[in-house]
Amino acid sequence: MTRERSIPEAALPRLALYLRVLGELTENGAERVSSDELASATGVNSAKLRKDLSYIGSNGTRGVGYEIAPLMHALEGTLGLTQNRSVALVGIGNLGHALVGYSGFAERGFRISALFDVDPDLVGIPIGGIVVEHTRRIPEVCPERGVTIGVVATPGQAAQGACDLLVDAGVRCILNFAPVVLQVPSEVDVRKVDLAVELQILSFHASQHGPGTLPRVVNR
Amino acid sequence: MTRERSIPEAALPRLALYLRVLGELTENGAERVSSDELASATGVNSAKLRKDLSYIGSNGTRGVGYEIAPLMHALEGTLGLTQNRSVALVGIGNLGHALVGYSGFAERGFRISALFDVDPDLVGIPIGGIVVEHTRRIPEVCPERGVTIGVVATPGQAAQGACDLLVDAGVRCILNFAPVVLQVPSEVDVRKVDLAVELQILSFHASQHGPGTLPRVVNR
DNA sequence: AGCCGCATGTGAACGCAGGCACAAAATAGC
DNA sequence: GCTATTTTGTGCCTGCGTTCACATGCGGCT
Ligand SMILES: NC(=O)c1ccc[n+]([C@@H]2O[C@H](COP(=O)([O-])OP(=O)(O)OC[C@H]3O[C@@H](n4cnc5c(N)ncnc54)[C@H](O)[C@@H]3O)[C@@H](O)[C@H]2O)c1
Ligand SMILES: NC(=O)c1ccc[n+]([C@@H]2O[C@H](COP(=O)([O-])OP(=O)(O)OC[C@H]3O[C@@H](n4cnc5c(N)ncnc54)[C@H](O)[C@@H]3O)[C@@H](O)[C@H]2O)c1
Numbered sequence: 001m002t003r004e005r006s007i008p009e010a011a012l013p014r015l016a017l018y019l020r021v022l023g024e025l026t027e028n029g030a031e032r033v034s035s036d037e038l039a040s041a042t043g044v045n046s047a048k049l050r051k052d053l054s055y056i057g058s059n060g061t062r063g064v065g066y067e068i069a070p071l072m073h074a075l076e077g078t079l080g081l082t083q084n085r086s087v088a089l090v091g092i093g094n095l096g097h098a099l100v101g102y103s104g105f106a107e108r109g110f111r112i113s114a115l116f117d118v119d120p121d122l123v124g125i126p127i128g129g130i131v132v133e134h135t136r137r138i139p140e141v142c143p144e145r146g147v148t149i150g151v152v153a154t155p156g157q158a159a160q161g162a163c164d165l166l167v168d169a170g171v172r173c174i175l176n177f178a179p180v181v182l183q184v185p186s187e188v189d190v191r192k193v194d195l196a197v198e199l200q201i202l203s204f205h206a207s208q209h210g211p212g213t214l215p216r217v218v219n220r
Numbered sequence: 221m222t223r224e225r226s227i228p229e230a231a232l233p234r235l236a237l238y239l240r241v242l243g244e245l246t247e248n249g250a251e252r253v254s255s256d257e258l259a260s261a262t263g264v265n266s267a268k269l270r271k272d273l274s275y276i277g278s279n280g281t282r283g284v285g286y287e288i289a290p291l292m293h294a295l296e297g298t299l300g301l302t303q304n305r306s307v308a309l310v311g312i313g314n315l316g317h318a319l320v321g322y323s324g325f326a327e328r329g330f331r332i333s334a335l336f337d338v339d340p341d342l343v344g345i346p347i348g349g350i351v352v353e354h355t356r357r358i359p360e361v362c363p364e365r366g367v368t369i370g371v372v373a374t375p376g377q378a379a380q381g382a383c384d385l386l387v388d389a390g391v392r393c394i395l396n397f398a399p400v401v402l403q404v405p406s407e408v409d410v411r412k413v414d415l416a417v418e419l420q421i422l423s424f425h426a427s428q429h430g431p432g433t434l435p436r437v438v439n440r
Numbered sequence: 441a442g443c444c445g446c447a448t449g450t451g452a453a454c455g456c457a458g459g460c461a462c463a464a465a466a467t468a469g470c
Numbered sequence: 471g472c473t474a475t476t477t478t479g480t481g482c483c484t485g486c487g488t489t490c491a492c493a494t495g496c497g498g499c500t
Contacts, residue, residue: 267450282447284447
């Protein structure tokens with residue numbers, strides 16, 4: 001097995017993107033694709049795309065292109081999607097409910113298998129087919145259900161505590177929606193999604209675009 | 221006014237992070253902060269932090285540190301947060317509802333001022349105090365309400381259409397939650413939040429961490 | 441008033457990522 | 471079987487971002 005030790009971090013989101021677009025192409029009946037086609041469908045430079053694919057082994061045929069099915073398989077293998085990933089969600093509020101109801105996770109092989117909250121009105125009732133457990137049961141329930149990834153969607157001040165419990169439970173990958181910087185041991189990987197930050201970056205660009213950009217009516 | 225033309229793109233999320241943490245420090249009664257303190261609170265290298273702050277002008281005092289209040293003001297000015305930003309949200313489903321109810325936007329000066337959907341059960345009823353309009357009214361309503369930023373939270377196949385309407389309405393900044401690559405004119409700035417991609421990146425790291433990482437029960 | 445210590449601001453080196461352009465390989469056609 | 475065509479795979483260069491290390495400048499102390 002060629003365990004390539006060096007896939008650039010910057011390539012990972014693109015690999016996931018290729019995988020999704022390839023899935024769409026398959027639905028349209030395609031079996032092969034060239035790097036130029038896939039590049040324009042994903043908005044990625046074709047040379048960069050080929051280099052990305054080369055990180056996971058040479059799956060293409062020169063003069064022809066890439067066979068979609070094995071390429072998708074290789075991508076799934078690289079991203080670790082062959083083993084169904086089990087996800088625990090902590091904090092079943094507005095955002096948590098939306099995440100539970102989101103079909104996009106299951107489609108990519110992620111199964112939400114445990115829900116946690118501290119609200120007595122929530123604990124014990126099923127949401128999306130899964131009974132909400134009390135947060136204190138994280139260290140017990142997560143190993144039972146083979147949880148690999150933890151999602152933190154609690155209010156900010158509760159996030160570090162939730163994170164600590166997940167880490168205690170052996171979870172080494174955490175996706176954090178709370179607007180706090182989580183402190184974790186070095187072996188734990190945290191990714192943060194901060195929507196306010198996204199808006200602030202857009203706001204910066206809005207300021208730059210037109211210096212006096214106040215939204216003006218489109219002339220038609 | 222020193223309009224520094226060159227703030228690295230990579231620094232922007234950090235600037236937003238500094239701003240939030242400085243706000244927390246203010247709540248705790250702090251008035252000054254050193255680059256080392258702020259660096260450890262944000263998890264950023266202190267030299268990088270100082271360089272980031274230098275992009276928006278020299279707000280520090282050597283031997284002392286940074287005065288928090290003026291620094292926050294400078295950050296807000298740079299990020300364009302002094303003018304209250306008006307946000308339109310298209311697609312009021314599970315995710316859309318969560319976004320409407322999210323207080324974190326208002327806290328940072330973003331006001332959701334228009335909601336759009338095509339569902340006849342939604343159009344006309346108020347959600348979070350704002351009446352949902354039909355999507356076709358985007359080009360009319362957005363300029364009226366001074367919308368600067370559009371958020372797309374429709375299903376994938378509707379996202380491009382929603383995006384086009386926003387662009388027609390003069391919106392130049394778009395935050396996209398749908399799992400599609402939006403096509404926009406070059407003057408429009410799109411940021412994408414794809415939760416499935418985040419999970420896939422975590423999944424990759426989980427595969428790398430322990431080669432045979434199947435979640436094992438914590439020994440206690 | 442002058443000196444000392446301390447934190448900022450930044451020059452310079454390094455490393456990573458992106459993109460061009462071409463060589464290598466495989467197929468199709470003659 | 472040989473050549474032409476097409477598309478992959480990649481070497482090399484360029485530019486950006488990060489980090490180190492230190493000079494700079496300011497406040498406090500005597
Ligand atoms: N709603 C959004 O659109 C949105 C967007 C971006 C970020 N966020 C962030 O996501 C987090 C959740 O947002 P929300 O809108 O769902 O908030 P919410 O208040 O609706 O839900 C929070 C949930 O967490 C639970 N909770 C509280 N303390 C807990 C603890 N110690 N352990 C476990 N669960 C606990 C609460 O019972 C509640 O169910 C917040 O940090 C918020 O800043 C939300
Ligand atoms: N729910 C989540 O946690 C989550 C997470 C990540 C990404 N997403 C993405 O966000 C988007 C919305 O997710 P959701 O769970 O809210 O879906 P949803 O089905 O609950 O809501 C979609 C909403 O969009 C509306 N809509 C449909 N066509 C429209 C159109 N042409 N114009 C305007 N509105 C239209 C529908 O009426 C509905 O209200 C999807 O693309 C989804 O992939 C959702």
